[in-house]
Amino acid sequence: MNSYMTKLKTLQIVFAILGISSFWTIKAQIQNSQTLNEPINISKDFENYENTFYFADELVSFNPETGQGALKYKRYEYQTRQAFNNMLMKPDRVPANEFPATEYAESPELPFQIQFVSDRTVRIKMISGPQFNQPKESLMLVEGTAPNHPELWNYTAIDGGHQFSSDHGKVEIISNPWHVNIYDENGKLLTSTLHYSDVQNTYTPVLPFSYVRRNSDYSRSFSPVFSLQPGEKIFGCGESFTQFNKRGQKVVLYTDDANGVQNETMYKPIPFFMSNRGYGVFMHTSSPITVDFGKYFNAANKMMLGDDVADLFFFLGDPKDILDEYTNLTGKAAMPPLWSFGFWMSRITYFSEKEGREIAKNLRDYKIPSDVIHFDTGWFEVDWRNNYEFAKDRFDDPVGMMADMKEEGFHVSLWQLPYFTPKNTLFNEIVDNGYAVKDRKGNIPFEDAVLDFSNPETVEWYQGKLKHLLDQGVGVFKVDFGEAAPYNGIYHSGRTGFYEHNLFPLRYNKAVAEITQKEKGYTLIWARSTWAGSQRYPLHWGGDAATTNTAMSATLRGGLSLGLSGFSFWSHDVGGFVTKSPENIYRRWTPFGMLSSHVRSHGEPPTEPWEYSKEFLKGFRKADNMRYELMPYIYAQAKESSEKGLPMMRALFVEFPDDKGSWLIDDEYLFGENMLVVPLFEESNAREVYLPEGTWIDYQTHKVYEKGWHTIEAGEIPIIALIKNGSVIPHIKLAQSTRDMDWTQLELQVFADSNAKTASGKIYLPEGEKIENISVKKHGKDFQLDGNPLKGKTSFKIETAGR
Numbered sequence: 128m129n130s131y132m133t134k135l136k137t138l139q140i141v142f143a144i145l146g147i148s149s150f151w152t153i154k155a156q157i158q159n160s161q162t163l164n165e166p167i168n169i170s171k172d173f174e175n176y177e178n179t180f181y182f183a184d185e186l187v188s189f190n191p192e193t194g195q196g197a198l199k200y201k202r203y204e205y206q207t208r209q210a211f212n213n214m215l216m217k218p219d220r221v222p223a224n225e226f227p228a229t230e231y232a233e234s235p236e237l238p239f240q241i242q243f244v245s246d247r248t249v250r251i252k253m254i255s256g257p258q259f260n261q262p263k264e265s266l267m268l269v270e271g272t273a274p275n276h277p278e279l280w281n282y283t284a285i286d287g288g289h290q291f292s293s294d295h296g297k298v299e300i301i302s303n304p305w306h307v308n309i310y311d312e313n314g315k316l317l318t319s320t321l322h323y324s325d326v327q328n329t330y331t332p333v334l335p336f337s338y339v340r341r342n343s344d345y346s347r348s349f350s351p352v353f354s355l356q357p358g359e360k361i362f363g364c365g366e367s368f369t370q371f372n373k374r375g376q377k378v379v380l381y382t383d384d385a386n387g388v389q390n391e392t393m394y395k396p397i398p399f400f401m402s403n404r405g406y407g408v409f410m411h412t413s414s415p416i417t418v419d420f421g422k423y424f425n426a427a428n429k430m431m432l433g434d435d436v437a438d439l440f441f442f443l444g445d446p447k448d449i450l451d452e453y454t455n456l457t458g459k460a461a462m463p464p465l466w467s468f469g470f471w472m473s474r475i476t477y478f479s480e481k482e483g484r485e486i487a488k489n490l491r492d493y494k495i496p497s498d499v500i501h502f503d504t505g506w507f508e509v510d511w512r513n514n515y516e517f518a519k520d521r522f523d524d525p526v527g528m529m530a531d532m533k534e535e536g537f538h539v540s541l542w543q544l545p546y547f548t549p550k551n552t553l554f555n556e557i558v559d560n561g562y563a564v565k566d567r568k569g570n571i572p573f574e575d576a577v578l579d580f581s582n583p584e585t586v587e588w589y590q591g592k593l594k595h596l597l598d599q600g601v602g603v604f605k606v607d608f609g610e611a612a613p614y615n616g617i618y619h620s621g622r623t624g625f626y627e628h629n630l631f632p633l634r635y636n637k638a639v640a641e642i643t644q645k646e647k648g649y650t651l652i653w654a655r656s657t658w659a660g661s662q663r664y665p666l667h668w669g670g671d672a673a674t675t676n677t678a679m680s681a682t683l684r685g686g687l688s689l690g691l692s693g694f695s696f697w698s699h700d701v702g703g704f705v706t707k708s709p710e711n712i713y714r715r716w717t718p719f720g721m722l723s724s725h726v727r728s729h730g731e732p733p734t735e736p737w738e739y740s741k742e743f744l745k746g747f748r749k750a751d752n753m754r755y756e757l758m759p760y761i762y763a764q765a766k767e768s769s770e771k772g773l774p775m776m777r778a779l780f781v782e783f784p785d786d787k788g789s790w791l792i793d794d795e796y797l798f799g800e801n802m803l804v805v806p807l808f809e810e811s812n813a814r815e816v817y818l819p820e821g822t823w824i825d826y827q828t829h830k831v832y833e834k835g836w837h838t839i840e841a842g843e844i845p846i847i848a849l850i851k852n853g854s855v856i857p858h859i860k861l862a863q864s865t866r867d868m869d870w871t872q873l874e875l876q877v878f879a880d881s882n883a884k885t886a887s888g889k890i891y892l893p894e895g896e897k898i899e900n901i902s903v904k905k906h907g908k909d910f911q912l913d914g915n916p917l918k919g920k921t922s923f924k925i926e927t928a929g930r
Contacts, residue, residue: 163573164611166381166392167415169433173334173350176205176216177342179224181255182323182335186302187236191282191289194241194275198253198305200338201234201323217332218323241300241307246279246293247444248452251307253437255338255347260621266633267411267660269458273440296443305336309406309441317406317443321352321427333424338435348414349437353428355421359404360790361428362778364418365397365657366669366689366697368681371778371793373400373420380416382629382656384610387705388672388681394610395657395667395685396629397692399453401442403780403790407449409456411438413630413658433625445784446691447773453693454772458663460695461640461650462769463725465893466538467603467666468761469498469865470751471653471727474734476503476510476542479521480528483539486735487532493737495748496755496863500532501540501605501653501729513543514552515592529600536864538602540653545578545589545609545635562588564616564624572613580634581627582619590642597646604643606654609635632656640664653727657694666696666725674703674730679716680808684793686723690774690781696724696765697776704730710739711810717747718846719806721754722798724765724775750844752861759857759873763891764799766898775799783819786834792817801854801878801888802826805839805847813840814847822852824878829928831880850878850928855888855901871921877903877910878928886910890917 159165172178181200189196203218223233242250250273264271280291280298288301296317299308304322311317326333338349361373368388369376380396398416401407410416414433421427430439442452454460472490477483483500490497504511508518517525529539547554547563554576557563562585563576571577579585593604612631614624636654640663644650654667661667669685672678682699689697701720702708708716708730720726728734736747754761761775768775777797779789795805795817803823805816816839823832826849827842841847850856858874870892879886887902899917903910903925910925 164383164614166379166383167433167614168379168381168417169348169415170377170417170419170429170431172339172341172348173429173431175342176207179204179221179340179342180218180334180337181235181340182218182337183253183305183320184234184303184322186239186288186300186305189239189289189300189302191284192277194243194277196239197236198239199234199236203337205332215332218334241291241298242273242275243277243280243291243293244273244440244456245276245452247295247442247448248456249291249298249309249441249443250275251437251439251441253349255340255349255435258436262620265411266630266637267413267457267658269456269660269663273456295448309443311405311443315404316356317402317404318353318355318428321354325354326424326427329424331424333427334429338437347435349432349434351430351432351437351439353430355426355428356404359402361400361402361420363397363400363407363688363691365393365399365692366395366667366685367391367393368685368688371684371687372790373418375420375422375425377417377419377422380410380418380629382610382612382632382658384608385670388670388678388685394655394670395632395661395689395692395694397657397659397689399659399692401446401449401691403784405444407442407453409440409442409453409659411440411659412436413626413628415625415629446778446781447771447784450691450693450772450774450781454662457660457693459772460662460665460769461644462766463651463665463696464649465758465762466498466865467651467725468758468765470496470721470754471499471501471540471725471729472497472735473501473503473540473727473729474732475730476505477501478505478510479518480523480525481521483528483532487535487537489735489737490537491535491863493744493748494863495736496751496861498536498864498866499538499540499602499727501542501727503542503605503729506541509550512548512551515543515596526599533600536866539600540603540605541596541601542605542607543593544607545580546611547576547578549574551576560584560588561619564613564618566613566616572616573611577611577613577616578635579619580631580638581622585619586634586638589638593639593642594646597643602647603651603653604639606636606639606652606656609654609656629658631658633658633661636661636664653698659693662692662694665694666698667694668725668727669697669699671704672700673705674708674712676712676808678703679712679719679806680794683719683796683806686776687774687778687793687796690776691778693772695768695772695774697774698723698725698727700729701726702728702730702734706731707733710743713739714743714746715807715810715845718750718753718844719804721750722802722804722846722848726754746845750846753844755865755868756858756861757856758865758868759859759870759890760799760801760888762893763857763889763898764801766891767889768799770898779803779817779819786819788817789819798848801851801856803849803851805849807841807845807847812845813838816847816849818849822880823849824852824880824928825849826878826928852878852880853883853886854878855886855903857888857890857901872924873921874924874926875901875903875912876926876928879905879910885913890921892917892920 398410702713
């Protein structure tokens with residue numbers, strides 16, 4: 128028995144004696160229990176009858192040339208009334224309660240502003256009071272600030288208000304009662320602010336567009352409230368594992384160690400969503416956010432922001448337009464290096480150089496194509512105690528090991544995290560130099576020191592540690608955790624965790640990505656937590672999934688939701704994470720992973736395919752071979768996704784927005800623009816599949832299907848994959864790593880039915896200058912290349928699917 132299996136058996140015996148079921152004791156945070164770092168649900172402040180509310184009422188001034196004006200707000204409080212043994216509440220007007228009365232307004236008039244970022248993007252901004260400490264630049268915006276192009280919109284004075292229009296829509300500002308109405312280019316109302324007068328025809332007490340002033344400390348938070356229409360559906364909000372369509376849900380946007388993929392909290396919340404009516408919204412704040420998408424009152428989209436400023440961006444168009452605009456604003460994903468698209472081999476954890484070398488040898492001996500070997504929590508002296516130094520008694524020559532692996536076509540990934548326990552050799556240095564987040568007394572809030580990435584000196588120190596490892600030969604870092612920045616902490620930025628907690632993952636992602644880019648020439652991380660803007664620093668994976676069918680399906684929902692939030696690249700732990708994956712689940716999860724943006728097997732051991740049955744090993748190899756042969760398709764689709772802000776794993780409606788059925792599907796996806804993938808979430812070789820508009824050809828069996836519902840059997844590889852009719856899917860000769868691929872000779876597989884006369888696809892060569900379009904035309908029974916844009920670089924062999 129090899130050394131790592133011997134060590135595993137020993138650990139399992141020790142754990143059994145101690146009563147521990149696995150490497151991780153199976154305990155996690157229970158929500159709504161008032162425990163440390165529980166997600167902040169800001170909605171409670173908007174339901175508290177002790178607080179005071181200010182309803183946006185009337186536009187009292189406005190300059191259409193500058194887009195600036197003033198809004199009057201009227202003061203309300205909840206009043207109670209007992210009725211037949213029920214206590215009812217509704218908001219009523221109240222007078223000012225401040226003293227002296229001459230100093231404070233009962234109905235304050237506060238700034239309102241509208242800006243035009245592009246001909247599809249409108250910014251609406253309001254403040255609830257003085258802003259004395261506003262950063263000049265926002266980390267969430269790719270350029271730090273948003274452009275303003277009022278010349279792209281035409282102004283017209285209308286009866287009772289103002290109108291701005293572009294080729295893609297129209298915005299009306301009605302003065303009294305105040306409304307902002309947003310229309311598409313055809314004049315259809317997409318959404319509108321809700322005024323108190325709009326909700327007088329219901330007994331349900333609905334707060335309109337307003338802000339709250341807390342009785343406890345006089346702090347303020349905005350709640351922009353917009354209309355929802357019959358049949359409207361909402362998608363996005365980050366890597367959300369609950370039902371795909373958020374309509375009817377209350378979503379808390381607060382970065383959390385979700386401890387799984389089947390609950391409502393999120394590793395990767397993103398303050399962005401889109402509607403099937405043709406608009407998207409970015410809530411530009413890092414404060415806690417709770418959005419009620421018609422859960423309490425089905426006609427109201429209630430965005431409850433912790434922030435005392437409401438800064439909203441509206442994007443008009445189809446899903447592709449919306450994602451392009453949103454990522455123009457917050458940043459598009461950098462293109463990862465080719466090798467990152469290869470297979471990553473990992474587990475919890477490889478403990479030594481000897482184990483790592485054995486894994487590398489076995490991957491090649493068993494002919495499992497792969498490019499990355501990941502060392503998780505055990506590469507330093509004490510498991511989990513991250514000090515950026517290889518354990519000297521278990522890694523005789525880590526530099527030599529990584530150099531040898533590089534020669535064999537492997538890159539090394541290392542785990543690390545931003546928390547330092549008191550026994551860590553770096554703990555005192557971090558605390559003494561002020562690199563950690565502080566509490567109100569100047570101590571640290573937790574027992575662990577948490578790096579304060581808002582401090583440039585902390586970032587410099589931290590990047591220095593990573594640089595040393597990159598210099599030694601490390602290829603990429605796993606940017607784990609990042610969800611537990613102290614909520615009550617005091618940060619170098621001058622702000623508390625109320626505003627810094629959600630920004631922490633973005634700062635963390637940025638710090639690692641930028642030192643990797645500087646030292647290696649590519650932008651690449653393997654991260655778990657995010658906030659808006661993190662998509663600039665690929666890539667991210669889906670957290671700690673259970674090893675079950677339901678976890679597998681929830682993983683896909685989370686990935687689709689994250690893709691609809693501006694992230695092009697995303698992965699997940701193939702087979703699940705928490706316990707040893709049952710062979711039947713691992714078998715079906717494997718091709719789902721192989722047809723994802725990036726692919727890694729990781730979790731409780733064993734994860735290596737040769738540790739399962741010979742039949743499993745054979746099936747794993749076939750799925751892996753399929754990915755490596757598809758690499759030209761994957762790489763070209765990745766490049767286009769990075770340029771356009773599209774997810775590689777995309778919901779059907781991204782490509783088929785006019786197909787109503789596509790908006791209902793959350794258990795299928797498009798892998799790029801040409802391939803539709805249907806994982807098997809149960810132990811069956813067939814399942815019901817919905818196909819959007821057009822003709823589809825099975826990738827494995829070459830059977831032809833038309834739009835609608837079908838029962839389809841998987842091919843030899845346990846997954847259903849179909850190609851859009853008229854597609855050219857480029858393939859490459861199988862190699863055991865991306866380094867050894869020969870891009871000078873590619874095979875073009877043409878998927879076309881008997882009626883198709885042409886077909887097309889895309890090619891992007893490693894280090895290529897641009898994506899090239901490849902087209903073929905039918906001549907007799909065969910297809911021939913319609914010119915070679917890569918002449919002198921690549922030659923092509925053409926095959927028609929099914930022949």
